Amino acid sequence: MHPNNTLSPESLGPAEKLLDLIINFPDHLWHHRPGVIVEGKWRAARPEEIRTFRTQGRLRAGTFRPPGPNTEAIEQVYATLGDIWQTNNDLAARLASYVMHHTDWRDMKVVCAAFMLVQSRCGQPVTEDLHGERHVLFHDDDFREIGEAMVKAYERGSAKMLNPKLIRRIGDVLALPGVVEINRLLGFGHAQKRKPFTGRYDKAVRDWLAFREANPSLLEGLRKGGYASTVRVLARRVGYKPKSQAFFEALAWPQKQHANGHRTIGLEGLQIHKISFEGLTETQICEIIDRETLGWKQVMGLLPKDIGLTPAIFVALIDRMSDKDLVILTPTLDEFQLLKHAPIRERWEAALRGQEDQRARNVAKNLKDRETALALENAADGVVTKAVQEATKDRDVHVMFLIDVSASMEGAIALSREALSMMVQGFPQEKLYISCFNTVGNWLKPRHYSAAGIAHMLGHVRAAGGTNHSVGVQVFQMNRVRIPQDAELILFVVGDEAGESGRQFARAIRDSGYHPTAFAHMVNVAPGWARGSTVRDAASELGLPYTEVVVDQFCDVYQVQRTLKAVLEATPHRTGISLVEKILQTELLVKPY
DSSP, rough: OTTTOOOOOOGHHHHHHHHHHHOOOOOOOOSSSSSSEETTTEOOOOOOOOHHHHHHOOOOOEEEEEEEOOOHHHHHHHHHHHHHHHHHHHHHHHHHHHHHHOOHHHHHHHHHHHHHHSSBBBBBEEEETTTEEEEEEEEOBBBBHHHHHHHOOOTTTTTSSHHHHHHHHHHHHHHHHHHHHHHHHTTTTTTTTSOOOOTTHHHHHHHHHHHHHHSHHHHHHHHHOOOHHHHHHHHHHHTOOOSSSSSHHTTTTTOOOOOOEEESSSSSSSOOOOOOTTOOOOOHHHHHHHHHHHHHHHTTOOOOOOOSSSSHHHHHHGGGGGGGOOOOOHHOOOHGGGGHHHHHHHHHHHHHTTTSSHHHHHHTTTTTTHHHHHHHHHHHHHHHHHHHHHHHTTOEEEEEEEOOSSSGTTHHHHHHHHHHHHGGGGOOGGGGEEEESSSSSEEOOOSSHHHHHHHHHHHOOOSOOOOOOOHHHHHHHHHOOOTTSSSSSEEEEEOOOOSSSSHHHHHHHHTTOOSSSSEEEOOOOOOTOOOOHHHEEEEHHTOOEEEEEEGGGOTTTTHHHHHHHHHHSSSOOOSOHHHHHHHHHHHOOOOOO
């Protein structure tokens, strides 16, 4: 959680650790592509790196990682939760409840659920010695129920509850060696036992399975969603004993008696309805998809190689695809020329409007049709706009971006450009001011308020000269930029903050007539250069809140809108409540059944 050149965890209190976790945590903790770990950070492996690893078994720089969990990042997030827990149990519990109630941070939900299922507050009796006898006065809070509630949460049609894949990952997290050691150090479970401590995980999963067995339509929905094999893994992992053979039939799960087993259900007369497309025509396959209401992922695993995915089969499945699936499959839609059909085009455009991350920006890179690619890029820009609107509703927020382009930023300017082009266009034009500075300030005005427009504007900026943050603010004063008296002003500083003293920077801000309400610092330090403290010291001098975020967070299509929203919500403001206050006011989760 604390890569090079960021504040050390020892300097943070529980509330600051919580904000740092929310703003800087890598929400993409599991990857479906090969990756490379460099200085603790995951990135997608390049084709040449994959070839090198396959032929030589190693890489010159970084560690090759096959698809799966980023164990270092998971253990860092878990350790940070442990730090928060040690100083404030209630804050950790409310954070887990907030993440489940109010966010779509799937990987964070997994780690929080794992932690809450094993932490030490589990409703123990509190006793008192009276006249030589122990008497129970009351029972402690049972925070493990929060972990159970996260696993068992059910809300029809909601994307916020945990699917079988995520529930399986909770168990995987608790089995990681680093997590096992953290739990031992925190005193969770039995220190002398070698097996990973899983707390209430097995119980919660058994309850989850029993609820779905009692509601066959839910079990059928999981099968159609392509989760049958994962549900089988969960049942085996926790030793679930079904109440009827209908459970096995719904999952198409034939049973065998173990040599020493005592099975009594599912061994005889099991009616397993298996679907196969082998030997069928395209028309017959479409008819089965419609009759059986098969899911997209289920069908893709059944299609014969000699037929594959065709335009007709794609159309038969389109109403069963999520918005995310439809956007990912835009190149296929384009290849099949299906976007020329008005009903399909309307469905696709609706999917673009429903996007919650900027994945569409990556998809656009693989398209030849410029009109379709532009629609995807505009959708990605819209995601940032929506995040800003949600974070600043009922607030009049103006933002000044000050971009360090001094010589120390040589080698880091490209990263600043990429990060800013992913998020700046989300702010209203009339409330956005951008400058770059070295020893002089330059007011920047994009010709077009889009990712492409911001990237074009910054494409001509080069690193050179000394560092004077003050001139980045003074250039706005010289151009008579005025901020309404009752508005909030956030200063976003991008760079390594190695410049004049914080006191001098603070004085320049005062003298310019601006009254910021908070500082947000995008930390970007070029290799071989040291980080300064100008921005932090200026915030301290002015008595203003200071929030920092690693610039990489704004270069990840999965992270940028979440990170930006968290930064804006984290800044205390004149109306409403801050993010920490919102988390502290979150009601603790309770088990639904």
